[in-house]
Amino acid sequence: MVSLQDKHSFRIPVYARDLIKVTSLDQLRDLPNTQDLWILGEGTNTIFTEDFDGSVLWVQLLGIEVQEESDAWILNVGSGENWHALVEYTLARNMPGLENLALIPGSVGAAPVQNIGAYGVELSEFVVSVEGYDLDAQEMRRLQNAACEFNYRESIFKTSQFSRFVITSVQLRLPKSWSPRLNYPDLADLSAASTPEAVMQRVIEVRQRKLPDPQQIPNAGSFFKNPILAVETVEGLRAQYPNLPVFPIDAAYCKVPAGWLIDKAGLKAMQVGDAGVHQNQALVLVNRGSATGQDITELAHKIIAQVYDIYGIRLEPEVRLLNSFGLIPKAHWWHHGA
Ligand SMILES: Cc1cc2nc3c(=O)[nH]c(=O)nc-3n(C[C@H](O)[C@H](O)[C@H](O)COP(=O)(O)OP(=O)(O)OC[C@H]3O[C@@H](n4cnc5c(N)ncnc54)[C@H](O)[C@@H]3O)c2cc1C
CATH class of the missing domain: 3.90.78.10 (UDP-N-acetylenolpyruvoylglucosamine reductase, C-terminal domain)
Known part of the structure; x- marks a missing residue:
């Protein structure tokens, strides 16, 4: 038995039969017994209310690749990367777009699952495709944006037919043409000439004031x-x-x-x-x-x-x-x- 208390942000002291840390694609292909499992990122949107009678796949696939096109940056991001660290990474390299989604806890791999959103912006606007390993078919699959069926806090990845689909990477497109998105009341007083960093700082400030820090x-x-x-x-x-x-x-x-x-x-x-x-x-x-x-x-x-x-x-x-x-x-x- 393995404790899950520090693997989910609600911190209930419960156990799983097993915890498998996934750090490579080969490991997914060679998983011995994949019945009764739960796929986990950073556990900030998951609450284990009882001991879990199965294995937890703790996804830790890392890596960020950036390709520059004439009008956009294309990012290929490992699902185990931290979401907020990715937002900071893009802004530090002058690739704006994700600033309204700053400080959302959790991993990149979980972000498409509930189509994370905040301050008038949703992840789905930036997703080109989502790649993952289908544990039943035992093959990699790539879903283009339309196939992900994104909606408010919803996607195809929440449906039962995708409960055994391990997202391995997410491809994002950040257009070079950018203007701040300030429709949300907490951002409405910012100037239309605000930089992406200024928008991110405001989002961080508001979130820290309004939301309890899970730590x-x-x-x-x-x-x-x-x-x-x-x-x-x-x-x-x-x-x-x-x-x-x-x-x-x-x-x-x-x-x-x-x-x-x-x-x-x-x-x-x-x-x-x-x-x-x-x-x-x-x-x-x-x-x-x-x-x-x-x-x-x-x-x-x-x-x-x-x-x-x-x-x-x-x-x-x-x-x-x-x-x-x-x-x-x-x-x-x-x-x-x-
Ligand atoms: C203080 C706080 C504030 C928050 N604010 C927001 C907000 O503003 N907007 C918002 O949208 N959400 C918000 N959330 C929710 C949470 O941040 C997101 O849902 C986030 O995407 C969860 O990431 P995670 O890695 O912790 O996911 P987990 O809790 O580990 O998993 C969430 C779901 O994704 C699945 N999953 C995780 N990784 C993978 C993978 N690699 N492959 C397949 N499935 C996977 C899990 O099975 C589960 O169904 C907030 C949470 C907290 C604690």
């Missing part, structure tokens, strides 16, 4: 997805809650902040054991010391149930929560929670 207070970032609702549903809610913030997606759908719903429902003080809601950001659930897997799942169920009772909205975890068999299915949360 100090164990957490896994946004615990729930922001719900996407039909425009008519939102109009109904707005009649009752005129201050509800709404972000239009298209003519038919809007996104509403799950953190606002939790906060206004008065759930910030909610706590189960040592699992609680962060006082500055209700979307983040935290481990105040010795939270157990049961504490965090019970807290999540309570929040989902109360939000549903109050607003009729079903929250869905953004975090990948595992029990001893693997991923806890989405339906479980709604069945027990609401």
Whole structure:
């Protein structure tokens, strides 16, 4: 048995049967027994709530290659590289584009899995292709951007048919023509002449102010997805809650902040054991010391149930929560929670 406590940022003291550190492609081809496994990067979006009855593949494939084209830089990045270090690497070499995504914890390989996004920018804008090893077919495959089916915190890599696809590298294209992306309220007062570094510094400053550092207070970032609702549903809610913030997606759908719903429902003080809601950001659930897997799942169920009772909205975890068999299915949360 191997401890997973320091392998995921929520720091639950649980164990896996085995931990395999993957540092080369050959190792993937020669894996002895690949049944019952979970692919792990830095564990900042994964919570192991129980001992995991399988092997954890801890992906540590490194390397950054840069090719210059007339109008863009093409990067080929190993999936085990740290995401924020990559953002800093590109900016230090005058290759702007990723600055709004600074300080998002985790690895490059996990970034396409939930199509990381922040401050009005999503990874999918930069992805040319994603390469990986299919453990079932035992072959390398490359998916071009359209085949990745990127969406809000979603991609094909989250579907069950890709649960045994180990992302080995990500190809990104950073266009040379650049202007700052300042639509997000926290960046809106920056000048249109701001440098990529200035934008990155602001993003870092805002994130450090608003989000708990997992090194100090164990957490896994946004615990729930922001719900996407039909425009008519939102109009109904707005009649009752005129201050509800709404972000239009298209003519038919809007996104509403799950953190606002939790906060206004008065759930910030909610706590189960040592699992609680962060006082500055209700979307983040935290481990105040010795939270157990049961504490965090019970807290999540309570929040989902109360939000549903109050607003009729079903929250869905953004975090990948595992029990001893693997991923806890989405339906479980709604069945027990609401
Ligand atoms: C404080 C904090 C703030 C955050 N802020 C944001 C934010 O602003 N925006 C945002 O989008 N996210 C945010 N997150 C979530 C997290 O940073 C991202 O989801 C990140 O991409 C996770 O990287 P990881 O390596 O830690 O992934 P892990 O937790 O290790 O894995 C996440 C998922 O990716 C899969 N995976 C990991 N590596 C591979 C691989 N090589 N091949 C195939 N599958 C793989 C795992 O199986 C799992 O399903 C935040 C998290 C924290 C703790």
